Amino acid sequence: MPKSLLIISRQAPWSGPAAREALDIVLAGGAFDLPIGLLFLDDGVFQLAPNQSATAVQQKDLSANLQALSLFGVDDVFACGNSVLERGFPPSGPNMDDVQLLTPEEITVIIDRYDQVITL
DSSP: OOOOEEEEEOSOTTSSSHHHHHHHHHHHHHHTTOOEEEEEOGGGGGGGOSSOOGGGGTOOOSHHHHHHTGGGTOOEEEEEHHHHHHTTOOSOSTTOTTOEEEOHHHHHHHHHHSSEEEEO
16 A cells, blocks of 8 residues: 655745645646645645736746646645634635645644655
């Protein structure tokens, strides 16, 4: 049985390559039927913000990758509820439909549930 993997994405979408790399790992794992989850934490929750303007910073928009998660069999998508609220955007919206908001205690339980954890 393959080991499960949790990717924790802590970087804002345009602060460097980490956000894109996290999504690429999750999509690749999903394509190979790896039990995989994605947790947005701290500034990583900015990846879920609607109406991002990627062209303004000469980057590729990550929202298409987020929408493709379910197509790749990635159903375990989480976000820290505190991080979402602290950054001032509502916990509902176009990129939040399939995201489970978690408390810090629930995050600890989720992390313990996976065999391997990678933080980017």
